[in-house]
Amino acid sequence: MTTDETTSTTTTTATTAGTAAGLGVAHGAWDADENGWFGDFGGRWIPEALVAALEELTVAWTEAMADEAFRSELDQVGREYAGLPSPLYEARALSEKAGVRVLLKREDLLHTGAHKIRNVLGQALLTKRMGKKRVIAETGAGQHGVASATAAAFFGLDCTVYMGAVDTRRQALNVARMRLLGAEVVPVESGSATLKDAINEAMRDWVASVDETAYLFGTAAGPHPFPSLVQSFTRGIGDEARAQCLERYGRLPHAVAACVGGGSNAIGLFTAFLDDPDVAVWGYEAGGDGVDTDRHAATIVGGGAGVLHGSRTMILADSDGQTVESHSISAGLDYPGVGPQHAHLAATGRAHYEAVTDTEAMDALALLARSEGIIPAIESAHAIAGALKLGPRLAAEHGPDALLLVNLSGRGDKDMVTATRWFGLDPEAATTDPVGDPDTDPRG
Amino acid sequence: MSAVTTGRTMADAFATAHAEDRAVLLGFLPAGFPDVETSVRAMTAMVEAGVDAIEVGLPYTDPVLDGPVIQAAAQQALDGGCRTAEVLQIVQEVAATGAPTLVMTYWNPVLAHGVERFADGLVAGGGAGLITPDLTPDHGADWIAAADERGLDKVFLVAPSSTDARVATTAQACRGFVYAAAVMGVTGARTTTSSLAGPLVARTRAATDTPVGVGLGVSNGDQAAEVASYADAVIVGSAFVRCLLDAPDTESGLAALRDTAADLAEGVRRRA
Structure with missing residues (x-):
């Protein structure tokens, strides 16, 4: 706790953002050079x-x-x-499950329902x-x-x-x-x-x-x-959250986490923390049926370097360089490429990326709905699932008072058809407690 | 030390055309369309009917610069299993006709294969070089080095929206010819040729002595003659693809291809 507070005291003065959109074109060490290169990626x-x-x-x-x-x-x-700035909410029930204090950046409350x-x-x-x-x-x-x-x-x-x-x-x-x-x-x-x-x-x-x-x-x-x-337009997520966190807790989070498809919500959260070496940065990719299968969208964890849609980045392609179709239960993460800055953050080790399967994400979605009364977008449920994996590791290292900041990038209204099918929520179905019911659970 | 290409390059085609006071006719087909064997027959038929040089398209999953006709053909080729190895095999067979044979490819398949290895594959098959629609010279150092070492043609594109400075640097990076993509839009046959083409060719000529080819939209002899009046090469793609796409069977498709090629070949000799 003492070292954290020393860190936060020195960094508080450097924080200028935090009111609303928190815009700014930074030219820090993690930003692109004038030709759009993040290390070996971009262009x-x-x-x-x-x-x-x-x-x-x-x-x-x-x-x-x-x-x-x-x-x-x-x-x-x-x-x-x-509706900016979006609130920062300490999710108490989710915190209990994760073993650390989980702070949700509520982008789901913005107009049109997401950080977009x-x-x-x-x-x-x-x-x-x-x-x-x-x-x-x-x-x-x-x-x-x-x-x-x-x-x-x-x-x-x-x-x-x-x-x-x-x-x-x-x-x-x-x-x-x-x-x-x-x-x-x-x-x-x-x-x-x-x-x-x-x-x-x-x-x-x-x-x-x-x-x-x-x-x-x-x-x-x-x-x-x-x-x-x-x-530059999404970084307000992290700028706001950083200021909110400092204001409320007087310290920075130990880790920040977000889902990563193309990566706009994740980079929007991460940017404010990249120059804080004590803040761990975690991105969760869509693992689909599993990264060891051919049905996933985890380009950093399970792909390779290549060029797609104008950028050199991590992509899913076969040995001939033909793009491979991605798979995720989340349409918003179902993309065979990723932003080049994420590729760079992964290559340098500044940020860590892991994959979350469809099943893990949907379990997290149900958990958040029942424990917090928040139905997240399936995209954001990947970040929640990631937080549930990361929480115990943070707790082991920093104790249960550690702060884990998670971007709840969007709400789940759009995903109700998928959720209905996944959980067997059809009104015609006979079950009253369908979550995990072996008779209706498509996972078997 | 790498082998230097022994295949014919675009310089050979321009020398012949220059001697006959006409423009070069450069014809495009996707490799493996409608299947590998037929695509070789089709490209061979084009050469026999008067096409001077062939662009073999490498079918790619994400062809952002192609219109619906070439997209459909490339998809059919991919569905038929045509990949880089098949493309290089096709290059070898087409180059054997004596016509300079280039590969037109989006960049990721070359990166995945390995730039040096791709260049070696072209040399081994007698290929002339590459046309690279989504690679600009400022991102192409690897390829430029590999092509220079082997004497391969390296053809980059200039566009009506290019600044004079970019036209100059792009043109100077080319060997073989400079590809003037003369309409702002994707590939596809058009009823009229572009008013943007003439000025673009003039701006390119001001920057280089390398020949200038004009592409995108030409489909008949009259249009070819018009473009040939101010360009060194007339590039035709979609009109050839259309012959095969629209035909009820392979033989009638090949016949239509020969007719179209002959019409265009007559056009580049007319220079109306």
Whole structure:
């Protein structure tokens, strides 16, 4: 306790963020260099036709982040429209299970139900500033699509969302939400008809429409400047949580944890803590049926280095470099790539990554629902499952008073169809306590 | 010490065309489409009907610069099991016709195979080099070194949106020719040629003496003649793919391919 408090005293003075969006373009040791490289990862592996647009975006974003008026408008929109800052909640029942004090950053309470709103409000305001009238976006489960459609409606922009045809069928409710918000939803039939193909199709649109269109990229991946740009808009998660933690407990957490698909919520949480050497950083990837099977989405734990969607990062590909389809029960983590900064954080050992299986995540979802009255997104349930593994290790090292900060990146309303099927919650089903019931449990 | 390519390169094709005062016709098909054997027959038929050089497309799962026609063909090739080893085999068979044979590939398959090993594979099969649609020279140091060591063609793309400075650095990094992607958009046949092409070719010529090829959208002899009036090479892809995609059977597809190739070959000789 004494060493922690010494650390926190010295770091408190360095904390300036914490009110609302907590924006800022940092240029710390963990950030990209001017060409978008995080160590050996990142860069810009793209058709020449897009280079000029990405350069234009880089310049506009850099200027905007240095402009007090832009930051102030985004801060105001974040507070008044999106509900920032999100609360920090000490989950007492979950803490008992984990063996340490678990603090949940409640991104699930934000407008549209997830941290994604931070990213799209930032990118849409930037689009307006650049004088463009149309935005395009890709979406997997539909959360980034819904957030993009929301931001487009708010700022008066035309919006087209590309979504894999498989996903439009799985997530019909989100398709309806986007259409109600005024967006055009284009089902993508090519390739595996999932998120990666939606990104391909959005890029094809962008190559042809780049003069008048901005691409609202949904995660901290893709070609430079997207990994850094998205981080700059989501880093408020960690900036707020760090200040909230210091204010309430007078010390920093011993560890921070988040789920990692593309990695926008995780990098948003991690960034504020990367320069705090005593804070352990943990990312939880989607382990699907298990990383030892061929059905998972754990690119760092179970993949290799390669180039996908404009970035050199960790990907799932076969020995010929062909992208392999990922699998996760969480559509938002079901992606065969990851943001290059995560690849770098893993390679340097600054952050640790582990995989959480579908079953572990769904168990954690049920646990949080019953013990805390919070139904998390299945994505976020991976972080909860991770916390349950990490908690005992932290307790052994630091005792039960250790603080474990977990990003609850989104709420689970969108996942009720999946949860209904997984837990056998269909009203027609005879069971009254279906969780784990051997007769209805699809896990056998 | 690596072997130096003994296959014909694009310089050979441009020398022949220059002597005949015409443009080069460069034809694209995805390897393994509709299957490995037929794709070799198809590329051979194109050469016999007047195509000067062949681009063998390496089928890739995430082809962001390709329109629906080439996507569909590449997917069919992948579904049929065509991978890097098959592509290099096809290169060897097509290069045996005497036409310079390039591979057009997205970058990750080359990285996965190993840049040096891929270059060696091209040399062994008599291939001319690579066209790399998602690799720009500033990210291509490994490939540039491997190509220079072996005398392979290295073809990068310039676009209407490229600044003059980028056109210059890209053009100067090319050997064989500079690929001017002359419309802002994905691959696919278009009814009219792009008004962006002429100015892009002019800007490229200002930066290099390397020949300039124009791609994306040409589908018939008249369009080819128009492009040939200001470019050194006319690049045709989707129109050839379409011949095979639309045909009820292989033989009629090959016949359509020959007709299209002959029409285009006549066009590059007309230079209207």
